[in-house]
Amino acid sequence: DRSYKIAVIPGDGIGKEVMPEGVRALEAAASRFGFSLDLQWHDFANCDYYAKHGQMMPDDWKARIGDVDAIFFGAVGWPDTVPDHISLWQSILQFRREYDQYVNLRPVRLMPGVPCPLAGRGPGDIDFWVVRENTEGEYSSIGGHMFPGTEREIVIQETVMTRHGVDRVLRFAFDLARTRDRRHVTSATKSNGIAITMPFWDGRVEAIGTEYPDVTHDKYHIDILTAQFVLNPQRFDVVVASNLFGDILSDLGPACAGTIGVAPSANINPDGTSPSLFEPVHGSAPDIAGKGIANPVGQIWSAAMMLEHFGEDAAAAGIMAAIEAVLATPEGRTPDLKGSADTVTCGKAISEAI
Amino acid sequence: DRSYKIAVIPGDGIGKEVMPEGVRALEAAASRFGFSLDLQWHDFANCDYYAKHGQMMPDDWKARIGDVDAIFFGAVGWPDTVPDHISLWQSILQFRREYDQYVNLRPVRLMPGVPCPLAGRGPGDIDFWVVRENTEGEYSSIGGHMFPGTEREIVIQETVMTRHGVDRVLRFAFDLARTRDRRHVTSATKSNGIAITMPFWDGRVEAIGTEYPDVTHDKYHIDILTAQFVLNPQRFDVVVASNLFGDILSDLGPACAGTIGVAPSANINPDGTSPSLFEPVHGSAPDIAGKGIANPVGQIWSAAMMLEHFGEDAAAAGIMAAIEAVLATPEGRTPDLKGSADTVTCGKAISEAI
Ligand SMILES: CC(C)[C@H](C(=O)O)[C@@H](O)C(=O)O
């Protein structure tokens, strides 16, 4: 029936500033492309909520979010009042795990009008995907702390990888590569140094790779892979990585393509057993929060990814075309991209262009 | 008495090609600056040795290396015959741990003549140090593999951080910052996601920081830190990081400064209880091995770091000046730097300039 129920969670800091622009773009797309929206705003998963309740979310958060088609998320974290590992583990990291959003999909694309920090690169030169494992790996909750406060103090944290968890994200990456011209998967590893989990990861890449004879694949150790992002970004098509390595590569990639301010991400449950979540790559940015100058493009591009996830391909393409048009002029861009627009001006320009 | 006993271990691939140039530079510096060398070449810690003996080094490797002032190391690894995690854990990673070389010190410096991949940056704009913890952390040997070969397969690897291990590398970083104009330490963390070990790391940075009121410090999560290396490399002075994060940053940093081909590293035991080890950052590079075109500057710069470690500051500066002079001309540079020299030509030019 082309009606979508969406939980809207702005979060903290610039999350609260860019979310209205994301929603403005969604509404513009709905009226232009003829679908309807049921937006349910939630005032939890933010540090003000924590200040009042001593936790980031109500105990019944899952019931409150209920049976939505997707979650549209801003950014969380306000380290002056709540330590990041608490605010994040009790919000976004919990969503990813509880909703089994095991793929974190992030485009790396140099957009027209975005100044590129790499010499001699233009739009078209950088265009690939980072597929990040999003529920296990280095982001584990197992480990502990011994002899705290003494000279003998020791902390241990376990990286956990399962065949179930690794194979499914690898298959997603290989499937994605099949939709692309180059049909190439690059695996991020560190099996020369991280000698238990990463050789296992490499073995699974080999095993899954044989299921995809039409897709080529190679691997780089994460250290030299980050170097290659800077030196040869044109080399990549689909990059698949563990939770931590994917986290790093999906900030570094957008930086090589100019800024993380425009980068979106999709936390996907490909099985559809629970909602997927769409959020910008950037965080709550306490340093610029409240100034009204945050770049809303990451949030708006995330809206486009959400619509694509719903199958609203024309609407997603419409938002992308609007983003490109507005980014092409200095009056449309925010100050981080050497433009003169504030958050609302940029957001409105994109919505009008839709 | 200004006489230095050095174990020389070329290793595999281009390690065998660049090591003679490193030694040539050492010998040139010795005769020019009036000290003497006792070089002891070792033919273990390479994959040919493994092919013959089923292990990378003889059981009595420590006795064979004996009481040297330092180890001069090339590069190890030949994945076609020995898996990297075996060749590296039985060689360089073992040296670092057994000799308690707990600091891995790596300069990131844009050299004249080296093409920079970042737009608008020139020599002087990028000049900082990465101080990497080198014995514990994510490079652990604890963990295991359960249900191998089945659908239920699971692997676990433990990251281990101790107050002893973290504090000593932090102090090294803060001490190093004291020798610099800007006196600033940046800590690489990921305490928002890696919620046990990294908050501990952050706490130790705060604690050690109070011992250095004359040094400022800040922290970045590793994801955004890699982005900042690309976007704002001029921001950094001394960057201190765990074993894995330091590994990543010390490849990414040199890439931002043009190439990892010229980057050196010092694996230091600051207590002097066992020898330190000096090696280029690059690996054995099977793709270009045997062609005679490998860049020898990383190996030669490592020689300079070794001489500085001995207190031969004038000789170290002499090598650096020679490197800069030779890199400034296309005839001196190897093909990776758009030059026309082969490995030996470049190495000889540097030695003559010394
Ligand atoms: C070869 C590998 C094990 C090593 C490491 O990860 O430490 C290398 O990348 C380095 O940086 O010295």
Ligand SMILES: CC(C)[C@H](C(=O)O)[C@@H](O)C(=O)O
């Ligand atoms: C905020 C943080 C926990 C999160 C992560 O590390 O996953 C963020 O960096 C991201 O990439 O979504």
